Amino acid sequence: MSKTAIIYSFNTKKTGKIAVQVQEGFNDPAIEMINAEEITEDLFLSFDRIIMGVPTWFDGELPNYWDEFVPALEEMDLKEKKIALFGLGDQKGYAENFLDGVGIMAGILEAQGATLLGFTSVEGYAFEGSRALRNDQFLGLAIDYENQGSMNKQRVTSWIDQLRKEFA
Numbered sequence: 001m002s003k004t005a006i007i008y009s010f011n012t013k014k015t016g017k018i019a020v021q022v023q024e025g026f027n028d029p030a031i032e033m034i035n036a037e038e039i040t041e042d043l044f045l046s047f048d049r050i051i052m053g054v055p056t057w058f059d060g061e062l063p064n065y066w067d068e069f070v071p072a073l074e075e076m077d078l079k080e081k082k083i084a085l086f087g088l089g090d091q092k093g094y095a096e097n098f099l100d101g102v103g104i105m106a107g108i109l110e111a112q113g114a115t116l117l118g119f120t121s122v123e124g125y126a127f128e129g130s131r132a133l134r135n136d137q138f139l140g141l142a143i144d145y146e147n148q149g150s151m152n153k154q155r156v157t158s159w160i161d162q163l164r165k166e167f168a
């Protein structure tokens with residue numbers, strides 16, 4: 001049986017809230033919540049389907065806890081892994097780097113052979129630039145608490161519907 005995890009920092013508030021909404025949306029007790037701040041290579045590789053919470057920090061960078069795990073990721077064979085990213089960013093405050101962390105993480109995972117799922121439309125967002133884009137789609141779910149918090153629930157719900165199909 002395939003194993004699924006939602007991996008995010010337990011120390012975050014906003015990313016954590018979205019992680020819980022994703023878990024509740026799937027309504028599957030078998031999905032494990034894993035703390036990105038304590039992730040190990042073996043634990044990461046023990047899952048077949050992985051949903052990762054990746055906020056953007058420091059003007060277009062990964063937060064420290066993900067950045068510290070990048071060297072380990074760059075040694076992994078992720079060919080059998082299906083991975084979906086949800087990103088948090090501020091499209092007004094950081095318009096030139098909106099959701100860059102998702103783009104950075106997507107590049108690292110794809111280079112190791114992972115199959116990325118859960119791409120979403122840029123419709124409804126306004127920003128200058130983002131490393132998270134490919135063919136006018138975000139390489140994951142884009143959540144903007146600062147400017148569009150009221151849309152979070154609806155965005156999460158439709159992303160889960162999409163993931164149910166793409167993970168199948």
Ligand SMILES: Cc1cc2nc3c(=O)[nH]c(=O)nc-3n(C[C@H](O)[C@H](O)[C@H](O)COP(=O)(O)O)c2cc1C
Binds near residue numbers: 015
């Ligand atoms: C110092 C700082 C830098 C940030 N840099 C970016 C950025 O470059 N791009 C972006 O889209 N959002 C940026 N943000 C916005 C965060 O991604 C956003 O607030 C997110 O919800 C944080 O989630 P977390 O608190 O769960 O880590 C930044 C926020 C702060 C406080």
